[in-house]
Amino acid sequence: MSLIADEIVRFSSVLRISYNLLTGRDYLKRKKFREKKKLISIALPFSDLVYGFPNLVPTFPIRMHTFEMHKYLTYLGSASRIFGWKNVSNFLGIIKNLNIGDVNKIIDEIINDVIDAVNNKYNEMYELGIENGVPTDFCYGIKSLYGMHVSKGKNVEANLNYTIRCSAWNKYLESLKTIENPAKQIWIDIPPRNIGNALELLTENLYDGIRELEKISGNNYDRNILRNHFQVANEIRNYYKTILYDISTLGFYPCNPATFSEILVILNNSFQDYNSNAIRYRDNMASLVKEMKERIRNKIGMDVSKMPRILITPMFGGWEPKSHEIIYELGGRAFYADWDILLLLEEIPITKISDPVEAYAHYLMNATKNGIGCDNDTLTDSYLRLARNLRADGLVFIQVFGCHSISNCYAMLKDKLRRELEIPSIALNFNRIGENIEQVKTRLGAFMEMFN
Amino acid sequence: MDNLELLSDYSSFLREKKEEGKKIIGFISHDNIPEELFDAAGFIPLRLLFAGNDEFMDASHDYLPPSTCAFAQSCIGLFSLKPNQYEFLDLIDYFIVSNHCVSDICASEIISKRFDIPRLNFYIPYTNNENSIKYFKLELLELKKQLEEINGKEIKDENLKESIKKYNSFKRKLLDFSFLNISGSEKLKILQKAILYGPFFLPELESFFEQRSDNEIQTSFNSKEVLLTGGSIFINDPLIDLVEEGGGNITFFDSWIGNNYYSQIIANDILDSIKNPYDILVHRFKNNNFGDHSVPNFLENKILQLEKIYQDHLKKTGRKLGIINHIIKFCDHISLLSSHLKNRLQEKGIQVLNLERDYSRAIRGQLSTRIEAFLEMI
Numbered sequence: 094m095s096l097i098a099d100e101i102v103r104f105s106s107v108l109r110i111s112y113n114l115l116t117g118r119d120y121l122k123r124k125k126f127r128e129k130k131k132l133i134s135i136a137l138p139f140s141d142l143v144y145g146f147p148n149l150v151p152t153f154p155i156r157m158h159t160f161e162m163h164k165y166l167t168y169l170g171s172a173s174r175i176f177g178w179k180n181v182s183n184f185l186g187i188i189k190n191l192n193i194g195d196v197n198k199i200i201d202e203i204i205n206d207v208i209d210a211v212n213n214k215y216n217e218m219y220e221l222g223i224e225n226g227v228p229t230d231f232c233y234g235i236k237s238l239y240g241m242h243v244s245k246g247k248n249v250e251a252n253l254n255y256t257i258r259c260s261a262w263n264k265y266l267e268s269l270k271t272i273e274n275p276a277k278q279i280w281i282d283i284p285p286r287n288i289g290n291a292l293e294l295l296t297e298n299l300y301d302g303i304r305e306l307e308k309i310s311g312n313n314y315d316r317n318i319l320r321n322h323f324q325v326a327n328e329i330r331n332y333y334k335t336i337l338y339d340i341s342t343l344g345f346y347p348c349n350p351a352t353f354s355e356i357l358v359i360l361n362n363s364f365q366d367y368n369s370n371a372i373r374y375r376d377n378m379a380s381l382v383k384e385m386k387e388r389i390r391n392k393i394g395m396d397v398s399k400m401p402r403i404l405i406t407p408m409f410g411g412w413e414p415k416s417h418e419i420i421y422e423l424g425g426r427a428f429y430a431d432w433d434i435l436l437l438l439e440e441i442p443i444t445k446i447s448d449p450v451e452a453y454a455h456y457l458m459n460a461t462k463n464g465i466g467c468d469n470d471t472l473t474d475s476y477l478r479l480a481r482n483l484r485a486d487g488l489v490f491i492q493v494f495g496c497h498s499i500s501n502c503y504a505m506l507k508d509k510l511r512r513e514l515e516i517p518s519i520a521l522n523f524n525r526i527g528e529n530i531e532q533v534k535t536r537l538g539a540f541m542e543m544f545n
Numbered sequence: 546m547d548n549l550e551l552l553s554d555y556s557s558f559l560r561e562k563k564e565e566g567k568k569i570i571g572f573i574s575h576d577n578i579p580e581e582l583f584d585a586a587g588f589i590p591l592r593l594l595f596a597g598n599d600e601f602m603d604a605s606h607d608y609l610p611p612s613t614c615a616f617a618q619s620c621i622g623l624f625s626l627k628p629n630q631y632e633f634l635d636l637i638d639y640f641i642v643s644n645h646c647v648s649d650i651c652a653s654e655i656i657s658k659r660f661d662i663p664r665l666n667f668y669i670p671y672t673n674n675e676n677s678i679k680y681f682k683l684e685l686l687e688l689k690k691q692l693e694e695i696n697g698k699e700i701k702d703e704n705l706k707e708s709i710k711k712y713n714s715f716k717r718k719l720l721d722f723s724f725l726n727i728s729g730s731e732k733l734k735i736l737q738k739a740i741l742y743g744p745f746f747l748p749e750l751e752s753f754f755e756q757r758s759d760n761e762i763q764t765s766f767n768s769k770e771v772l773l774t775g776g777s778i779f780i781n782d783p784l785i786d787l788v789e790e791g792g793g794n795i796t797f798f799d800s801w802i803g804n805n806y807y808s809q810i811i812a813n814d815i816l817d818s819i820k821n822p823y824d825i826l827v828h829r830f831k832n833n834n835f836g837d838h839s840v841p842n843f844l845e846n847k848i849l850q851l852e853k854i855y856q857d858h859l860k861k862t863g864r865k866l867g868i869i870n871h872i873i874k875f876c877d878h879i880s881l882l883s884s885h886l887k888n889r890l891q892e893k894g895i896q897v898l899n900l901e902r903d904y905s906r907a908i909r910g911q912l913s914t915r916i917e918a919f920l921e922m923i
Contacts, residue, residue, distance in 0.1 A: 226884035228881065228883065228901075230880050258644065259647050260878060261647070266840060267840040267843060268844075271844070282671060286684075290679075301676075467666075468642060468650055468651075492610055495875070497613055497646075497647050498651075500610055501610065501613060503610070
């Protein structure tokens with residue numbers, strides 16, 4: 094039985110976010126064909142600018158796929174339209190508590206299917222990427238993203254491309270032009286450093302991007318619309334940070350730690366495009382925080398105060414999704430916070446800067462300068478900052494095969510963690526989901542013994 | 546002259562320069578580093594143009610995972626092991642951390658940090674548009690400031706302009722040299738030495754021309770003609786021998802050691818019309834269309850360039866050129882688009898071999914076999 098299914102059904106907000114993740118294809122088809130909206134492909138949490146145009150829909154490309162979704166989740170989705178997600182979730186919780194064998198099995202299957210469906214699709218896209226010419230040398234993320242564009246890129250009007258420090262990433266973005274009938278490419282160059290008037294240049298680059306989006310949208314840019322979106326985006330960030338900083342650091346969790354990790358995984362995935370509907374996503378995040386707090390207040394959940402806190406990172410370029418379950422079985426609690434490490438959960442400073450585009454430029458430059466960094470010294474400091482702030486007892490570093498950017502910093506990071514935080518760390522090699530679980534178990538087993 | 550002699554002579558050259566009070570700036574060689582600025586500031590630029598081997602790559606694994614660009618691994622290994630012939634690396638006073646690719650950043654940062662060489666930053670934008678060109682100028686001015694702080698004196702514009710002219714003439718001469726009808730290995734040896742020494746090599750290059758015109762040697766090669774694109778063949782790399790042993794002759798080097806370097810000549814009218822020397826360097830960056838750093842048009846530009854060279858060669862000689870796309874293992878820039886480059890050129894009837902390799906000895910047999918099979922097909 095899944096460790097996670099038991100718990101996730103009690104969070105209607107998580108069910109909703111998962112459902113939105115898996116039913117993206119139907120949602121996006123409706124937007125595209127019925128509502129005549131245009132899809133813009135994004136990856137990494139760079140969707141915000143697209144929300145400045147109500148007839149453009151940002152999408153993380155995997156969401157255009159059909160997932161093998163459990164038929165009962167489809168029924169639940171339909172039921173939720175009538176009874177509301179909360180009632181559906183409560184109903185599932187009651188059934189679960191009654192311990193009726195078959196029904197319990199179905200619920201477990203539903204939730205397992207959400208996770209497995211996403212992971213299977215990622216692996217499928219990875220294979221497609223390789224089949225279509227991405228050399229095996231490159232990381233899991235790039236191979237699978239390329240695969241997503243090969244299979245579904247034709248549905249989008251444009252790819253919104255931000256250059257970052259990773260040269261493989263930038264070249265991957267260029268390589269999207271090699272796909273048959275490529276979508277338009279909109280490039281926004283983020284200067285590597287904040288020197289001279291680099292911030293002004295970035296603001297101009299963003300305006301250039303907006304002009305390209307205007308052409309696709311057919312509507313003029315309206316700063317109020319973008320500003321309003323940034324307010325929503327900031328609320329999302331605040332809820333996300335509340336989960337990370339206020340809830341994940343408590344000694345009592347609203348669910349078991351593996352479920353908590355799973356929720357963080359779902360948030361990490363869905364934050365990239367806010368499930369293509371930022372307001373709906375914001376509302377789901379608000380419910381999630383509320384539900385978590387209510388459960389903690391009612392002492393529903395689990396005492397985790399004696400369990401060591403293990404930061405697993407980076408996971409956005411690919412990682413073994415069983416890792417947190419394994420850590421839980423070994424007596425620890427794992428958490429994920431990639432976007433915060435890279436400072437992408439910082440607020441877009443619209444209260445301080447009146448021009449929203451300029452505010453967004455400040456946000457991006459801050460992430461580049463102080464989060465992602467243009468070198469590994471800055472990047473490793475970001476890991477340290479987060480491990481310190483979130484009081485991590487240990488760090489599991491995912492060394493993704495073919496990642497030449499972030500994976501390369503581990504030697505430096507290990508050294509800094511030992512010297513400055515005095516916490517242990519371990520590197521796990523990753524190539525493809527499900528490929529190396531036994532090795533992951535062995536390595537994590539040895540690592541977790543340090544906390545006994 | 547073999548490479549041991551080259552390295553030993555280079556070591557003596559650098560020592561002499563140090564005795565003259567010059568400072569040495571090391572960097573992982575790439576085509577957007579403004580060596581003229583170092584020259585104008587009185588520094589000696591030291592490009593890392595040295596190929597790796599198993600030992601160098603292994604030595605880097607204390608710092609980087611093995612799935613890192615084999616050249617970046619080798620650069621770190623060089624500093625880590627520092628064999629006798631490379632002891633001139635101890636003479637480096639400053640090291641440039643730049644971002645030709647992310648492996649450049651990682652390796653340069655490690656070299657600076659682990660081997661206690663003060664670093665200077667120089668970052669290049671990834672795109673090549675109006676704003677990134679402006680950003681490039683910011684970086685140039687920032688680098689200038691760093692160099693001036695070290696020297697405690699200003700770099701005068703006229704000095705920089707002189708350096709630009711000096712390097713320009715040098716590149717012109719190298720371009721002339723590239724057209725000489727000599728074997729690929731002989732050509733490569735001189736190019737490697739020339740780019741290592743910079744304009745200090747000009748007298749030797751000129752005397753090479755004089756000797757050739759005295760003897761008027763017209764060599765004819767029966768080998769298959771090959772254009773090398775992608776990664777450079779660095780000093781101590783036996784790849785050129787493998788090509789020649791397999792019956793090929795590299796007639797065109799489209800790499801850092803080769804056309805990427807000497808094609809970046811600034812036209813005289815530009816030199817005369819642009820007063821600010823930094824704007825001249827910006828102009829050069831803007832026109833660097835065939836370097837592999839920039840996005841999003843690298844692939845298209847490269848295909849156009851290679852097709853033009855191929856057609857010109859065909860028209861001139863009536864012979865076809867084979868193209869070897871040299872891919873250093875785990876190279877982000879050359880590797881990711883390599884299958885597309887090959888397919889697109891082959892659609893135009895141009896034969897391409899994507900030759901991926903690291904610097905291990907064990908792979909040489911396999912490289913020979915692949916090269917021979919390719920040359921047979923031409």
